[in-house]
Amino acid sequence: MSAVEITNISKAFNLGSSNQVDALTDINLSIASGEFVSLIGPSGCGKSTLLRLIANLIEPTSGELVVNGKSAKQARLDQDYGMAFQQSGLFEWRTVEKNIELPLELKGWDKAKRQARATEMLELVKLSDFANHYPWQLSGGMQQRVAIARALAVHPSLLLMDEPFGALDEMTREHMQSELLSICRASGTTVVFVTHSIPEAVYLSNRVVVMSPRPGRVTEIVDVSIEGERNDATRDNSAFFKGITSVREALRGVEMSDHVRGIEDR
Amino acid sequence: MSSRSSSIVRSVLPPAVFGVAFIAVWELVVKGFNLKPYFLAPPSKIWQKFTENIDLVWGAAKVSGTNALIGLLLGAFLGMAMSFVLSRFRFLNNLITPLAIALNAIPIFVLVAVLNNMFAITSEVPRRIMVTLVVYFIVLVNVAKGLTQVSPTHVELMKSYAASDTQILRKVRIPNAVPYLFTALKISAPASVITAFVSEYFGGSQNGLGSRITSNIANSKNAVAWGYVLGACLLGLTFYVISSLLEGVATPGGRAKRTKEGR
């Protein structure tokens, strides 16, 4: 069974008025369980919108969305997915541990269970020593690790990430990418990952979905197969560079018809 | 409907609805429950008394308003002057600012009781001094902030041009302080009316709005008193509107800064 099934999805904002925006048109995508899929494209191509549709934070104008075999809404109500944003979105008035416990509190878990799960997640992201610290006492990379721990606290089968490493410096970013991969490999989580960075998309994903704007649509799906386990050595691997080139060309194809903005090439 | 007119409707309609509903409920409750006049007067009667006595209300408003205005202008002037001194001598600034902030918490209008002793009983001067004091500290704190809290980058730039302290004052500090001045005035305007008002409760000359309200209540003429209250609100509103307009004229592009302590 596929984790996420997107069929003929379209989303238009301000439908019917003079400033209607066709954020997405006729998107078809099938994401297998355990797969790591990146969405990449210039500003306005609808990748964040697509992510929010999967998360059931907005409703599609037309089309069908099946998440984990259920409707997107049911998946949200059942907390089948975890979400992470570019701003870590931690509550500054809660300790690191209490931040991770937030989704568990909302589901009515009792205190002992919550604490046990939070401790487990802290170990997973290697921040056990900082359980009682406050977010503002931590660096940006550490805050994002807490955000990921929070997203995984409910042991979801699906992880939705909207440029979570966008605000970090290059070195921290590469480090976080490796961490994320090892965590997801260990838990077998399906990941849908929105990014602006080609190397990041290629390093992390099995497939890279290249999108283009006006109207938002899928241009090409690039299969990034790199044999063996991905680690720091992978970044020097020729298959890695091949993948980057393929994605870049797919995006350039977008450039032929549209002015490309906001893509990192390095 | 175009989006511009619909947004006007959206911002005007709800307060209008609430306002009308409030007045209607007030009227109905007073009439329906037959409330005693010394408790609450119905809006219809208030309006009637207000228009009947409009001359008297206007006269009293002029007295209170003059006190407020004189205090406002004098306090602002003195506050601005002193703020220059404070910006020049940082030690003084560190001394006076905590005092001014502490004064925010204290009901300093009680000093009118003392001021009344220092002057003749029919004098309006104690009230004017009170308003001056209140406005003085508000303006002082805010303008001093504007003069001292300038971007370090700007000061560094001026120093690299070998600019003198006076030049830095004129070209960087004063323009920086202008929005702070107008924020202070917007706060001082209603504060001056309130202070002028409250000062009248301490005795002394009986010509202002505050005194009229108390005397009318003492004579059980509550609806008339409400009329004076309405006059007082209009006075305060006028002061605020004028100070807002001045701000709009003097700071094009809306550079007004809300300072943290404000008062």
Add this chain to the structure above:
Amino acid sequence: MTTVMTTKKTSETARRIRRVVLFVVSLLFVAAAWELYKVVGPEAGGKIFGWKLLPRSNNNAMPHVWDMLMRYNRPELRGSDRKIWSVVLAGAWFSFRLALVGFAIGSALGLGLSILMARFKFAERGILPYLVLSQTVPLIALAPLVVSWGGKLSIAGWTWPRWMSAAVLGAFLAFFPVAVGALKGLTSAPSASLELMDSYAASWWQTLRKLRFPAAIPFIVPSLKLAASASVIGVVVAEISTGLKGGIGRLIIEYAREATGDPAKVFTAVFGAAALGLAMSGFVTLADMYMMRNRPKEASA
């Protein structure tokens, strides 16, 4: 790659102590200026540009600072045993309790209204303009009216006690700044956090308790300071209007009447009112420090 910031608690307390010391020094400064004027200023009052502006500097109109302080230790009335400082303290305590009640009720109601306005956009659009407007008109004008209910209004055998008018006025004035500030705070939660709560399918009330309200605290705190001083003003004005027995306002009026014979007396009560205001402000500052205890410390002005 781990950077952890320290809480800088010690420098924060050092700053607070420094502020208090400077405050005391500035008071001495003011006392010195007062005495200086007494030395320099005209005994019978004076004129500037023909306006009778300068106050009289004789001992009747402007007693020496030392006299004012000494006055605390002498009896209140001729022949009475009670020293003034105990009378003034009792009066200030009386008024403090009223201000506290007014502050608590006004803040609670203000908070309640702000939650209502945060929940219903129509309520916000309809009521907020009036709240903002209320900050510009002299609400204190209603004081004599509220105060006049004392002793006259009765519901089913229970008569409105005079002191309640003072508390009500205090509550009324405290209500508005809290309502405005709390609304600002409740609507300040970042949209990413609101989306997060959505993704957890949290109800509006859960979002209020776990996100909006904690996010609002940095906005509520300054409005509570305004509310504290507003409630003190309300209570003192009500006491002055009624001559409410037991309060500091009445003491000020009484002693002011005796000023010709006993000039230092009224100052004792004035300082008492000042102490009242500072006590109220200190109380709110303590509450403020408690509520913001785990937040990142910003550099304050």
